[in-house]
Structures are given as C-alpha cells and as structure tokens.
Amino acid sequence: MKESLSGGLVEMYSPQKKDFVSLTVREQHNRGYTNGKHRRQSCWRKWKQLSRLQRSLILFLLAFLFICGILSYSSLTEQWRGISDRSLKEDWDEVDNRGLRPIPPGLIPKLSAGVGVQDVQPDVMPELQKPSIPLLPKPPAMRKPPSKRGPPALQKRMNVSDWQLKDGEEGLIKTDEDGAKEAKTVISWRGAMIEAEQGTELQSTIQGKDATVVDAEEAADLKTGTLKPVDRVEAVQEAFRHAWKGYKAFAWGHDELKPLSKTHGEWFGLGLTLIDALDTMWILGLKDEFAEARKWVETELSFSKNVDVNLFESTIRILGGLLSTYHLSGDTLFLDKAKDIGFRLMPAFKTPSKIPYSDVNIGKGTAHPPRWTTDSTVAEVTSIQLEFRELSRLTQDPQYQNAVEEVTKQVHRLEGKRDGLVPMFINTNSGKFTRRGAFTLGARADSYYEYLLKQWLQGGKKETELLEDYIQAIEGVKKNLLKQTSTSKLTFVGELSNGRLNPKMDHLVCFLPGTLALGAHNGLPADHMELAIQLIETCHQMYVQMETGLSPEIAHFNLQNHNGRDIDVKPADRHNLLRPETVESLFYMYRFTKDSKYRDWGWEILQSFNKHTRVPSGGYTSIGNVRDPLNPAPRDKMESFFLSETLKYLFLLFSDDTELISLDKYVFNTEAHPLPIWPSAS
Ligand code: DMJ
16 A cells, blocks of 8 residues: 555555555545554544543553563563683692593593483483584593582571671671661673672671681792792682582582672572582692582583573583583583583574574573574674584584584674674574674673684684684774773773774673683684784783772773773672683783783782781672772672682682693683593594
8 A cells, every 4th residue: 555645645556456456544444444543543533632631641651561560670670680691640640640631632532331312311302312423533432520528417507697797707708787688680691690789788898817728928928939830829719618618518409699688699590500610620630619510410410401691601600610520520410511511502593594593491492582682792693602512522413513513604704793793692483694794702692703713722723713803803903993091001892882982891891811822822823913912911911000909890991091091890890790701811921921910910919818818607609899809799609710710710820830720721611611632533
C-alpha cells in the first residue's frame, strides 16, 4: 500500500477486483484498511472521550508496569556476568622433591581404560557423540596420581559481628563498628560481579606494621636490592596460603570467597576458585593444599547439574584449569573431568551460524544467547580455542577442535575489521559483526588478539593465517589506537569509537605487553618488543600513580597538559578486582629481558595487595577505591583469577627457576593455565 500525494486518497490493492483502487480515508476505515497514522488519530479521539477517572486509572496501571519493568531489570543484570570482562627433567626435580610430579609438556599421558567422551552421560546430549579419530601418535604412559587426603571440615558460617577485626589478627582490612550490610549486586563485567555500595559500608583502616606481610625492613631491603628472590617466592606462597585459608574456612567447594562477610558467592556452583587454583598449588609446591583440593574434585565435583554457565568463563577457568592440572600432575582424574565439562559445553555451538551462544545449560544440554540479544562477545567466542583444541588432541576426538576452528575461520573472513582490529560483538544468527565502529584492546575484544598468537604457538607455528591476523592487528593498534600522554609521554592504547579516539585504557589491556614480548621472542618484529617495553611502563604507572599503589579498572590518559598528571580516574572506574594482567606482563618481560626492575615492580604490587586488600581472617578482597589508602572501600569478594593468575604469575616472576613452565614449551591460556605446545607430529 502506498499513500497518494493528494487529498487523503490512498491507492490500495483490492482482492475482489484483483487490482489497485483509490480509497478515501473513511472508505479505508470502513473496510478496516486504515493505516497507522489514522489509527493513531482515532486512538487519540477515543482517549479524549474517556472520563478523567478512567484516564487516571490507565495512567496509574502503565506507571505500575513501568516500575515492575525497572525492578526486573536489576535481576536481569545479575546474569550479565559473561559480558562483561598462558628438557624438564632437571628443572622438575625440585618440584618432584616437593612431591609434585609434572609430565613433560606436550606429551599425552595414557588414558585410563574406560574413560572417554562416551562416559559422559549419553542420555544428556546423544547427538554430539561422534566416533574418535586419531589426531596424533600414541601417547606415553601416565604418571601415578598423588596421594589422597580427606577434605577439611568446612563451610563455617559467621554472623555480622564476626566480620570485625579482632586485636592481633593479621591483615589490613578492617570492617567498621556497625558491621557490614548486605551489598547490592548491580553490574557484571567479564567474570567479575561488581558489588556496589559496599565500600561505604566497610571501612578499612591501616593497621600497624604487624598487620603487613611486607614490613619496613623488607621494604628497605627492596630499595637497597638486598632482598633475595627466594624471600619473594616465599611471600607469594604465604599470600596464596592466606587466600586459601579464607577460601577453605568460609567458601570451600563454592565458586568465590566473600572474605569480609566470611561466606561464599555462587556463580555456576562448580567450585570455581578451587578448580582455577589447582595448577597454581601445583606450581607453588603446596602439596597438602593440592591433595585436599584433589579429593574434593574426586568426591564432590559434578557437572551433572541443571545450571547455566558462560561458555567462555567455564572454558578458560574450568576446562583450562583441569587440562593444565592434568598435564602437570599426570593424574587422569583431571582429564576425565575435563572431558566431561568439555562435552557438556558443546551445545553452545549449535547455532545457525556456528558462532557459539554465550550460555550453556550443562545439565540439560541446551544453549542460548543472553535474554536481551542474539549477539555473542567477540573475545568470548575467539578465546576458547586453545582449550578445545587441546581437548581434541588428548581425546583423539576432533569435534572440539572442529567447532572452535570453524569460529576462527569465520572471524578470519569477516568484513567489518579495521586494519585487523575487530568489533566487540558478533551475531549468532548471521555470523556477522554487529555494533561495528568501536574498537578496543580491552573488555570484549582483548583475548581475541592474545589467542591468535598463542594458537599459532600451540600448533607449532604452522597456521599462518593466525599469524597474519595477529601481525595485521598489531599494525592496526599502532595505526589507530596508540597515543602518548603530554606530561610524561606514556604510551597507551586508547579506544576508537566511530573514528574518534577515546584516551581510556582498561587494566585488561595490560596483557598486551606480555603478549607482544612473547611474539617478539618467537621471531616477530623487534618493534613489537619496543612497544611492549613502553606499554609495561604505562601499566606500571597505572599502579604507582595511585595512592594505594594499585591500578584502577580503567585509566583515562591526558593528551593535554592541563593538570600536570598523566592519568585521571573517573569515580566509576576506581575499583581494583585483584586483576592479573600487569603482573602477567611483568612475568613475560622478566623472562625475556632478565631486567630486575620488572621483578621489583611486581614486588611493589604484591606489597600493595597485602597492604590494602588482605583480610585478616583469610583471603583478599577486591576494593572500590584505589585512590584512598585510608578507605580503599573493600568489596568483599575474592575473584578466582587472583589465585589462578595473579599469584601464579607473581610466583613465576620471582622464581629463579626460569625454566619452570618454560615459555618455549607451554602457552598460558587467558586464565594463566599452562597448556603444552604441541610436539611436532614427527
Ligand atoms: C580473567 O578471567 C582472564 O584473564 C580474562 O581473559 C580476562 N579477565 C580475567 C582477569 O582479569
């Protein structure tokens, strides 16, 4: 139907006459053909005809429905978590002495009889089962599993009065006299639920020197360079034990520790922190802790649960954690569990485009996008490849590798990139990028770049398309996103939004110096290393320029010298979630340059964590304000990546055993779980 230019006559198709006829508005109305405009006019007339009481009643009802909508929105945001937000013999001897026996990287320990994909509840997802196709030559024999121990008596709950610091307790976070109130969860971000308003409830106070792990004497040693690396290694072990103490006492078997309220937070209900921390305990040589965690995995961990999990987060944390622990320990318990979760995640790939959905119900075998969109996040669908490829290699079942490599292929071919930089969203129906025009190396795109390089390394530097995409992307970063502050000429990676550069950088971007250095170590252009050196300096400054010595979540860089500062922090960005990216990059930088300043920078960060985030009764907490050392506004949450990544990278940074997890033999996934570089097929 199209409207005529004159006199309200409209040309319409008449089914009776099988031709177009001209009708007046009234005629259309009589025939029930009136268009939207006329319907709107008649609605308005009807509205005017209603009594004042009737109109008030309708308006009241509409307002009521609107308020209900707003209230249900906050519960919707709670589910927004997925959006949001890497020749051994002698080297391993030391580890063996501690009783932990790693398998040389790249080898596939022999699978125990009767263990395989077919063991995974065939009734749940039968359509996904396929015959095994050998991918690699026969694996060598497996090692003996470590000794088993009984789990501790756990799950202790305390009431609010217990939150308060008691005299003599170690640590620096102290709750205020009124205790803490229940905090409202309002935002979620790449695996980190941000709990608002807690900082105002929970006061923190600097205690005396006895409360700190790092005291003034040690600080002096650090300045004079007399602190031995071994002391730093021990300090990380001590920090881990302290974190574990809190998790064990108040959150055992649950996803996350809430150290101030001495309870736990649940996300997937799968013991996320415990699984994420397994290989860290192995690497740090924490034998007893590892044994009791293993026992929990053996006796308590079940993926047969009616629960929605985020594909990306459960892949990098659970699948990645189980695979790396299997490789380090040779214990097939972890491989069996890895197969189970890997198989249960596969329904995510059953989409019209084969670009996976963000969420999977691992009990029902169903998958879906978030409620509000059919888009997935680009970083999420492109940062599961290391894990699924390794699962295929270990199981000799190609379905996992095929599914993730299909995504890689599609993204490789897609239009909408800018000099190799990718947008942040991809549609699961069309398989195309959506909401184009915004480019970042931060949240929603970050690990796309990381996994291009690391897959190329994992596969033995043969998959040249991955390398080409990576090199092109780094050129894209240089051309479009790099800028310097006017005050100290700090180089940072900004964000591009519809052609305009926004001079802000997420702390997440601090993975980049480490990745660039890893590329340069593997023969990529030398200017990648130069850029890495500049960027790690900037990430370091994001810590040292803050009053707590801890970086904010997002930094805004000054391009004009209006206040003499390089970095501004907006009130909404002042939090620190115990994130790992800077210490991750420091680890790579030290391994490749042996410049001790990178160790010193990492040491300063550990001290700042101990000073401002350590909770006396056990655990560390994210904080709400890195600019206020007197009240850093503790948020009562220890993210699983603090144990999985932050403490692991700090340990490896300080360890003199630079072949411990050699970067020529392992690639770390984006949750710091080392996976072997594949041995060549020959
Ligand atoms: C981790 O889960 C991973 O490193 C991920 O790639 C990004 N976010 C967190 C840590 O900050």
